[in-house]
Amino acid sequence: MWAGHFAAALALRPAAPRASLQGLAIGTGVLDLVFGVGVALGVEGGDLRHFDTPWSHSLAMALVWSAAYAALHRRAGPAVMLAMAAAVFSHFVLDVVVHNPDMQLYPYSGIAWGAGNALGGQGGWLEALTVALGVALYVAWARRQPDNRRWGIAAGAVMALYALEVAALS
Amino acid sequence: MIARLIDAAVNIAMFVLPALLLGWADRARPARAARGRR
Numbered sequence: 046m047w048a049g050h051f052a053a054a055l056a057l058r059p060a061a062p063r064a065s066l067q068g069l070a071i072g073t074g075v076l077d078l079v080f081g082v083g084v085a086l087g088v089e090g091g092d093l094r095h096f097d098t099p100w101s102h103s104l105a106m107a108l109v110w111s112a113a114y115a116a117l118h119r120r121a122g123p124a125v126m127l128a129m130a131a132a133v134f135s136h137f138v139l140d141v142v143v144h145n146p147d148m149q150l151y152p153y154s155g156i157a158w159g160a161g162n163a164l165g166g167q168g169g170w171l172e173a174l175t176v177a178l179g180v181a182l183y184v185a186w187a188r189r190q191p192d193n194r195r196w197g198i199a200a201g202a203v204m205a206l207y208a209l210e211v212a213a214l215s
Numbered sequence: 216m217i218a219r220l221i222d223a224a225v226n227i228a229m230f231v232l233p234a235l236l237l238g239w240a241d242r243a244r245p246a247r248a249a250r251g252r253r
Contacts, residue, residue, distance in 0.1 A: 051233055058241070067238020074230025081226035085219055192243040199240035206233055 046143045048177035048207035049172040050074060053135040059129030063121060065075050066199065072132030076101050076140075081096060093214075095145055099152035107137035117208060139175065143168035162174025169211065176207045 048073045054069035061069075071078075079101035083089030091097040100106055115130035141148050144159035161168055187196035 047229065051237065052232075054234075054237065062251070064240055066241035067234050070237045071230065072233035074234065077230055078227050081223040084226060085223035087219060177243060190243065194243050195240040199237050202233065202236055202240065 046139050046168075046172050047210045048174040048203055049139050049143075049179075050077075050136055051203045051206060052176040053139060054132055055179035055183035055199065057128050057132055057135070058183050061124055064118075064125045064128045068118065068125075068129060069132045072114055072129045073136055075114050075133045076107060078138040079106075079110060090149070096147045098147065099149055102137065102140060102147075103151050103154065104137060105147035105150065109117075118168055139172075142171055173207065174211075176203060180204060 050073040051070055054066060054073045057069050058064070058066050076098075080089055080096075080098055083098070083101050089096075089098050089101060096102065101110075111130040111133040114133045115126040118126050118129045137148065141158050143164070145161040146157045146159035148158045150156040150158075164171070168204050180203060184196055184200050186201070187194055
Protein backbone atom coordinates (compact mmCIF):
# COMPACT_ATOMS: atom_id res chain seq x y z
CA MET A 46 0.00 0.00 0.00
CA TRP A 47 1.21 3.46 -0.87
CA ALA A 48 -1.51 5.97 -1.83
CA GLY A 49 -3.80 4.60 0.90
CA HIS A 50 -1.38 5.88 3.54
CA PHE A 51 -1.66 9.43 2.18
CA ALA A 52 -5.44 9.02 2.21
CA ALA A 53 -5.18 8.31 5.94
CA ALA A 54 -3.40 11.67 6.33
CA LEU A 55 -6.26 13.36 4.44
CA ALA A 56 -8.80 11.64 6.68
CA LEU A 57 -7.00 12.78 9.85
CA ARG A 58 -6.66 16.40 8.69
CA PRO A 59 -10.22 17.50 9.70
CA ALA A 60 -9.79 15.88 13.11
CA ALA A 61 -6.77 18.05 13.92
CA PRO A 62 -7.14 21.46 12.29
CA ARG A 63 -3.89 22.66 13.89
CA ALA A 64 -1.86 19.80 12.44
CA SER A 65 -0.22 20.37 9.06
CA LEU A 66 -1.13 17.98 6.26
CA GLN A 67 2.58 17.75 5.49
CA GLY A 68 3.31 16.56 9.03
CA LEU A 69 0.44 14.07 8.90
CA ALA A 70 1.52 12.76 5.49
CA ILE A 71 5.12 12.30 6.59
CA GLY A 72 3.72 10.65 9.72
CA THR A 73 1.82 8.07 7.71
CA GLY A 74 5.11 7.27 5.97
CA VAL A 75 7.34 7.09 9.05
CA LEU A 76 7.33 3.27 9.13
CA ASP A 77 8.40 3.18 5.48
CA LEU A 78 11.03 5.88 6.11
CA VAL A 79 12.45 3.68 8.89
CA PHE A 80 12.19 0.75 6.46
CA GLY A 81 14.29 2.76 3.99
CA VAL A 82 16.97 3.25 6.63
CA GLY A 83 16.72 -0.45 7.53
CA VAL A 84 17.23 -1.40 3.89
CA ALA A 85 20.28 0.88 3.67
CA LEU A 86 21.70 -0.74 6.81
CA GLY A 87 20.92 -4.22 5.49
CA VAL A 88 18.69 -5.18 8.46
CA GLU A 89 15.39 -5.05 6.54
CA GLY A 90 14.29 -6.00 3.05
CA GLY A 91 11.96 -8.37 1.23
CA ASP A 92 9.63 -8.09 -1.74
CA LEU A 93 5.93 -7.50 -2.37
CA ARG A 94 5.10 -11.10 -1.37
CA HIS A 95 6.91 -11.02 1.95
CA PHE A 96 8.54 -8.09 3.71
CA ASP A 97 11.19 -8.50 6.36
CA THR A 98 10.50 -5.46 8.54
CA PRO A 99 11.10 -6.25 12.23
CA TRP A 100 12.36 -2.80 13.24
CA SER A 101 10.06 -0.64 11.15
CA HIS A 102 6.69 -2.42 10.90
CA SER A 103 6.27 -4.73 13.92
CA LEU A 104 3.42 -3.75 16.28
CA ALA A 105 5.74 -2.93 19.19
CA MET A 106 8.02 -0.79 17.02
CA ALA A 107 5.03 0.90 15.31
CA LEU A 108 3.94 2.02 18.79
CA VAL A 109 7.47 3.24 19.54
CA TRP A 110 7.69 5.20 16.26
CA SER A 111 4.19 6.64 16.83
CA ALA A 112 5.19 7.89 20.29
CA ALA A 113 8.52 9.24 19.00
CA TYR A 114 6.86 11.13 16.13
CA ALA A 115 4.23 12.53 18.49
CA ALA A 116 7.01 13.66 20.85
CA LEU A 117 8.60 15.62 18.00
CA HIS A 118 5.36 17.68 17.92
CA ARG A 119 5.03 18.25 21.68
CA ARG A 120 5.18 22.03 21.27
CA ALA A 121 2.03 21.92 19.13
CA GLY A 122 -0.06 20.52 21.97
CA PRO A 123 -1.78 17.24 22.80
CA ALA A 124 -4.35 17.30 19.96
CA VAL A 125 -1.66 17.59 17.30
CA MET A 126 0.50 15.00 19.08
CA LEU A 127 -2.41 12.56 19.12
CA ALA A 128 -3.09 13.15 15.41
CA MET A 129 0.57 12.61 14.56
CA ALA A 130 0.70 9.37 16.56
CA ALA A 131 -2.50 8.22 14.84
CA ALA A 132 -0.97 9.05 11.45
CA VAL A 133 2.08 6.88 12.15
CA PHE A 134 0.05 4.02 13.62
CA SER A 135 -2.47 4.08 10.75
CA HIS A 136 0.35 2.72 8.60
CA PHE A 137 0.48 -0.45 10.71
CA VAL A 138 -3.30 -0.88 10.63
CA LEU A 139 -3.57 -0.45 6.85
CA ASP A 140 -0.57 -2.69 6.18
CA VAL A 141 -2.02 -5.48 8.32
CA VAL A 142 -5.03 -5.45 6.00
CA VAL A 143 -3.10 -5.78 2.73
CA HIS A 144 0.22 -7.45 3.64
CA ASN A 145 0.75 -11.18 3.69
CA PRO A 146 1.38 -12.32 7.29
CA ASP A 147 4.67 -10.48 7.80
CA MET A 148 3.62 -7.80 10.33
CA GLN A 149 5.30 -9.06 13.49
CA LEU A 150 4.17 -8.55 17.09
CA TYR A 151 7.68 -7.39 18.03
CA PRO A 152 11.04 -7.66 16.24
CA TYR A 153 11.69 -11.28 15.21
CA SER A 154 8.54 -12.51 16.98
CA GLY A 155 7.04 -15.74 15.66
CA ILE A 156 3.63 -14.09 15.81
CA ALA A 157 2.84 -12.09 12.68
CA TRP A 158 -0.32 -10.80 11.03
CA GLY A 159 -1.44 -9.85 7.56
CA ALA A 160 -4.75 -10.47 5.80
CA GLY A 161 -3.28 -10.23 2.28
CA ASN A 162 -3.35 -13.98 1.59
CA ALA A 163 -6.84 -14.35 3.00
CA LEU A 164 -8.16 -11.46 0.95
CA GLY A 165 -6.68 -12.75 -2.30
CA GLY A 166 -6.61 -9.89 -4.78
CA GLN A 167 -9.17 -7.82 -2.88
CA GLY A 168 -6.60 -5.65 -1.07
CA GLY A 169 -6.57 -3.28 -4.04
CA TRP A 170 -10.28 -2.61 -3.62
CA LEU A 171 -9.80 -1.90 0.06
CA GLU A 172 -7.08 0.61 -0.79
CA ALA A 173 -9.39 2.23 -3.36
CA LEU A 174 -12.04 2.49 -0.65
CA THR A 175 -9.49 4.03 1.75
CA VAL A 176 -8.51 6.60 -0.88
CA ALA A 177 -12.14 7.45 -1.62
CA LEU A 178 -12.96 7.83 2.08
CA GLY A 179 -9.87 9.95 2.85
CA VAL A 180 -10.50 12.24 -0.13
CA ALA A 181 -14.21 12.60 0.72
CA LEU A 182 -13.57 13.49 4.38
CA TYR A 183 -10.83 15.96 3.49
CA VAL A 184 -12.71 17.70 0.68
CA ALA A 185 -15.88 18.02 2.78
CA TRP A 186 -13.82 19.71 5.51
CA ALA A 187 -11.53 21.83 3.28
CA ARG A 188 -14.41 23.33 1.29
CA ARG A 189 -15.84 24.78 4.48
CA GLN A 190 -12.60 26.53 5.44
CA PRO A 191 -12.57 30.34 5.11
CA ASP A 192 -9.46 30.43 2.93
CA ASN A 193 -8.21 29.38 -0.46
CA ARG A 194 -6.24 26.25 0.28
CA ARG A 195 -5.64 24.24 -2.88
CA TRP A 196 -7.71 21.31 -1.68
CA GLY A 197 -8.37 20.13 -5.22
CA ILE A 198 -4.65 19.63 -5.77
CA ALA A 199 -4.23 17.74 -2.48
CA ALA A 200 -7.21 15.47 -3.19
CA GLY A 201 -6.26 15.03 -6.86
CA ALA A 202 -2.66 14.23 -5.94
CA VAL A 203 -3.67 11.34 -3.69
CA MET A 204 -6.00 9.95 -6.38
CA ALA A 205 -3.20 10.32 -8.94
CA LEU A 206 -0.82 8.46 -6.63
CA TYR A 207 -3.34 5.64 -6.42
CA ALA A 208 -3.65 5.50 -10.21
CA LEU A 209 0.15 5.47 -10.48
CA GLU A 210 0.36 2.67 -7.94
CA VAL A 211 -2.25 0.56 -9.74
CA ALA A 212 -0.47 1.13 -13.06
CA ALA A 213 2.92 0.22 -11.57
CA LEU A 214 1.63 -2.99 -9.96
CA SER A 215 -0.40 -4.23 -12.93
CA MET B 216 25.82 -1.62 -1.27
CA ILE B 217 25.02 1.09 -3.84
CA ALA B 218 21.89 -0.79 -4.93
CA ARG B 219 20.78 -0.90 -1.29
CA LEU B 220 21.33 2.84 -0.87
CA ILE B 221 19.37 3.57 -4.06
CA ASP B 222 16.56 1.31 -2.81
CA ALA B 223 16.52 3.16 0.50
CA ALA B 224 16.57 6.59 -1.16
CA VAL B 225 13.65 5.63 -3.44
CA ASN B 226 11.68 4.34 -0.44
CA ILE B 227 12.20 7.57 1.44
CA ALA B 228 11.50 9.84 -1.56
CA MET B 229 8.24 7.97 -2.25
CA PHE B 230 6.86 9.36 1.00
CA VAL B 231 8.66 12.65 1.43
CA LEU B 232 7.98 14.15 -2.01
CA PRO B 233 4.19 13.57 -2.03
CA ALA B 234 4.04 14.80 1.59
CA LEU B 235 5.71 18.07 0.57
CA LEU B 236 3.21 18.48 -2.28
CA LEU B 237 0.25 17.81 0.05
CA GLY B 238 1.64 20.24 2.61
CA TRP B 239 2.03 22.96 -0.01
CA ALA B 240 -1.47 22.40 -1.40
CA ASP B 241 -3.11 22.43 2.03
CA ARG B 242 -1.41 25.59 3.26
CA ALA B 243 -4.11 28.14 3.93
CA ARG B 244 -4.05 31.27 1.78
CA PRO B 245 -6.10 34.37 2.54
CA ALA B 246 -9.62 34.19 1.16
CA ARG B 247 -10.17 35.91 -2.17
CA ALA B 248 -12.50 38.53 -0.68
CA ALA B 249 -9.97 39.48 2.00
CA ARG B 250 -7.21 39.84 -0.60
CA GLY B 251 -9.41 42.14 -2.67
CA ARG B 252 -9.91 44.53 0.24
CA ARG B 253 -6.16 45.08 0.63
